[in-house]
Amino acid sequence: MWVITKNALRERIRRKEFFIVVAVGILILLLCSSGTATITMNGEPITGFDHMIVVMHTIVAAVGCLLAAVLGIRTIPNEYERKDSHLIWVRGISQPVYHGGLTLANMLSAMLATGILYLALAVYVAANGRVDYLVRMLPAFLIVCIAVAAASLFTSVLSIVLPTALVGVLGILFALGGILHGILSLYKNIAGGVAGTLLKGLLFVLPDMNGIQQQARRLMAQEGVDMHLILTGLLAVYVLSLGILVFRRREA
Amino acid sequence: MKAFHILYGAAGVLLAAATVLTGDYGLSKTDMEIYDRAVGLENDMSENGFLDFSPSDYKIRFFNGDCDYVVADGEVTKEDAAFDTFVGTAYEIDGAYQVILPTYENFSELFSMLDSAQRISDGELQFGEADYSEDAHAATLWHEAFHAWQLTNWADEVTARGEAADISEEGGYEQIVVNEVDSDPEYVLSFSQEMELLQKAYESDDAEEKCRLIREALALSAEMEQGMSAQAAYAARYFETLEGSARYVEAQAYRLLAGEAAWSETYMGEFTYSNGAGKYYAMGMLKCLLLDQLAPDWKDDFTALADLDEFLQAAVEGR
């Protein structure tokens, strides 16, 4: 499986979308940290580190999750369209190993892109002299990777069996839903009735990607971390990974 | 391969178990602490409090979006949600008025979101930091518990008066204010002046000056009432008395919890005109504070049918 992953990873990081989204993300980070964006909190322009880091970390995680969803859409379908799958199947490589390797490549490339954004964040942290934050950025990044992995897994797993256009829509909705989990949860309480019930069901299956990234930021800030949220994210990743074992193609 | 499957399955089981074990079930520690802090104020609040009013006399239902955790007599029980709510309220359940509050987590998130939305509507990318504190939530508990006390004792009378004024629904009061009062520039001006006068009166250390300002404000209030319809006048009184007094109770609880500076910043800076019922909350609270200065025993005679202007009139007469 690692052989497949390595090859797929080399192909992933050559793709245009990868670099475009990373460039956009870095641009946003630069804008936020340069003070040119008129972002204010409670009426005061954000210049303070403690406010900016909240905003920037949220952006990094959101871009990472969306990128993960986008990168995962076409990887497996492309293999079958180009008939690369033929030379894999004939070698007796099982579908879970094949799809698993490709999915792992998707996840790693999404984490790599998020890692690049995190590096940009680290530069901002270092420029503000916050060594206390820097020291904890690696474990925080690993926590963010849980959310990124969930978004990547979702689209990768669905792409095994569903048409690409549908996977794209569902994948992006999944990532957006995870990012906006808190707002949706709030709306669930307001909505009530059928809408509220539907939202309740949706929120049960959607991993709270925003909550997970908040725990990462809290770890950096040495605030209390909610382990339950992190474990829920890991459980979501685990459940999604079972899709690789369950979903199979009938033909190469 | 089989070994891999077994290990993978075991990992999943462990993960699921860890997730379940770390879950926060039941009423959260935060909400329980908020309840304890609120109820812990009863002795201090009762020194200058309303007769027979204690929040612990009422069941407090914390709604977490799925169900209610009901706190009463030191115990917490889980019940079906009375109804979905995103704000606090007092509601009759099984023949008794109970307080329904969203959990602190839900309410503070809503507070931030609404605050941000309002600021964004001003055209700038603005965020509202979650400055809805746990103390504020404990104070809200006092506010809603006070409503439960008002309704427990005078619900029928309040309803009857409302019907007499031809206002049948709760939402009707707000609608009357918005439709009739807020669109009248003369009313807006007069109300703002009344508020300014009363605020000056509250801040004044000169007793004579204080009374003079109050009399002037009361005269202005009477004049405004004459220019309003009976419905609007009743709606204004309704909000001032019921909500204004509840706001006063809330502010006093917050003062004890968060300190003088925080109380002043949160409550004493809101005396400006705003559309809707909110201005009457502030006006009513201000009148209650003035009554504290002039007639500390006013609460002994307070009911949900009281006219705060009459109380103030009685307080300044003969001075």
Added chain:
Amino acid sequence: MIKINGLTKSYRNKRVVDGLSFEIEEGGLFALLGSNGAGKSTTIKMILGLVKKDAGEIVLPEGKKIGYSPETPHFPPFLTGEEVLRYYGELQGIAKKELKATCERLLEVVGLDSDGTKVRHYSKGMLQRLALAQALLGAPEILILDEPCAGLDAMGRLEMLELIRGFKEQGRTIIMNSHILSDIEKVCDGGIIMKTGKKVKAFKKSDLTEERTLEELFVQSVGGALGERGEAVCG
């Protein structure tokens, strides 16, 4: 021996392989012939397990490795020929210490250089050769070649056929699918002619003579005529 019995496959209610039965002896080159849409590639894919059969039986000799060269090979364009072979070799479980030598040898066998040229710069002929090379990884006893000469010029086809002949002489069983009859005639030991998913004719090399060429046999079997250049023009 490879046995195919009653093989059937339909796509959207259209029978593309219809009750196909034949046997392939060990060693030698067996040809699957037919016009476009006859069901040749689908038959090969069913033998390889790439496509699920609807009915029938496929019996493959136990313990024999199979190498497959697809009709339109696609390889990662950013890899060199050697890297492609290393990739597939690793997947097959070829030990790393012998992999490099194996890859260099196979490239030499098929006439490709180990000069670091990326696949994106390969010609059609080079791609076909690389496809053949990856099929030879692991020294398979059975080779399945799907249109190995497709898209090649005359010289390319001659070279490819020479390679294939060499593999046959090594004792491998080769199943080859092609619609270039003159190429097949040069190397095959027998085969079947298919039309609309059915076997219409089985033949052996000994059935073919100067007077009765494969093309004539083909045209007789599937219907049509010989074209001006003596090529089969099928109905």
